[in-house]
Amino acid sequence: MGKTVLVAGASRGIGLEFAVQYAADGWNVIAGCRNPEQARSWLPPSVDLQALDVTDSDSIDALLWHLNDKPLDLLIINAGVSGPDALGFVAPEVQAFDQVMHTNVLGPMSLVQAFGSAVAVEQGVIAVLSSRVGSVELADAANMLTYRCSKAALNMVVKTAACEFGPKGAIVVALHPGWVRTDMGGPNAHLGVTEAVEDLREVIGGLSAGSNGCFFDYTGRSVPW
Numbered sequence: 075m076g077k078t079v080l081v082a083g084a085s086r087g088i089g090l091e092f093a094v095q096y097a098a099d100g101w102n103v104i105a106g107c108r109n110p111e112q113a114r115s116w117l118p119p120s121v122d123l124q125a126l127d128v129t130d131s132d133s134i135d136a137l138l139w140h141l142n143d144k145p146l147d148l149l150i151i152n153a154g155v156s157g158p159d160a161l162g163f164v165a166p167e168v169q170a171f172d173q174v175m176h177t178n179v180l181g182p183m184s185l186v187q188a189f190g191s192a193v194a195v196e197q198g199v200i201a202v203l204s205s206r207v208g209s210v211e212l213a214d215a216a217n218m219l220t221y222r223c224s225k226a227a228l229n230m231v232v233k234t235a236a237c238e239f240g241p242k243g244a245i246v247v248a249l250h251p252g253w254v255r256t257d258m259g260g261p262n263a264h265l266g267v268t269e270a271v272e273d274l275r276e277v278i279g280g281l282s283a284g285s286n287g288c289f290f291d292y293t294g295r296s297v298p299w
Contacts (some may be wrong), residue, residue, distance in 0.1 A: 078102040080146050082126060082185055083153030085109045088203065088251055090116055091271040092150050097121050101147075106137060108153070128153045128181030129173075138188045147198040148278065149189050151182045154203065156221050163216040171220055178224035179231060186235045186246075194242035201278050202232050204248040204289065211298040229289060229299055236287030245281050249274055250291040265292070 079096050083089040084105035090113055093105040097118050106126030107113045114123060124140060127133040157174035158166045166174070182202055193200050207218060208225025229248050236246040251274055252265045265273075273292040280294065289297040 076100055076102050077147040078104070078144065079148040079150060080104045080106065080141070080189060081150045081152060082106040082128060082181075083108075083151065083203075085112050087152075088267060088271060088274075089150070089152035091267045092152065092275075093117055093121055095268075095271055095275060096148075104141065106153075126153075128185060129176045131184065134184050134188050141189075141192070143192060145196045145198075146189060146192045147196050149185070149193050149198070149200045151185050151200070151202045153181055154178045154224075156218070157224070158220055159217075160219055161217050163219060166220045174220045174224045175227070178221075179227045182228055183231050186231065186239070190235065190239045190244060191242070194239050194244040197243040198245070199278055199281055200235065200239065200244055200246040201274075202228065202235075202246070202248050203251060204228050204232065206250045206291065206297055209289075209298055232289070233287055233299075240283075240286040245283065245286045247278075247281060247285055247287070248289040248297075249277065250289070250297050252292045 079101050081089050081093045084093045085107040093103050097103045097120055104122045106124050108127050110123050110125050124137055126137050155174055155177045158170050186200060205225045206212060207222045208229050210226055232246055232248040239246055251270050270292055277290055277294045289299060291297050
């Protein structure tokens, strides 16, 4: 039957490339997309393309019903938004704050709750795309304040999920993908999408039980919380 991966946030960019590469390697790929039609032309017919809005509990429940307790070897949580691009310490408008926090924090939290047991039963991996800018220790600027705060909160989701699902057999990690040339990263980023995902897949493939609850960058180096 082969291994199965669920990629949440596969409409474009890094998530889409994860789906493409795992499908090319013969995995059973379930691609959760906010805009499925946007991804369809890039994905082979073998990919199970499903509508998924991580900010909508009904959408998550619908995907959970569709999978019907299907075991997962890998859950990749990639969905995220950047939010206001303030250059200094500027509190966002409430609506912008809610959008970022619902997408970047509550969404992954809900996905882990919904699918964590399906990963644990296979002793698989939950890989959550975070960012170096969410590191409290490495914080050296006030720009992107809302995004930084959301990724710091997301890192706590990863740590607590590791406490919950690690003893049940899963490996839960946060991953910093680097500065990648996507719609979010922009054209001046250092890494191409294909290269970044190849690196991240190598990191995921090298995880062990001792990796549970850790934060790694795309080279496999530890990132301080």
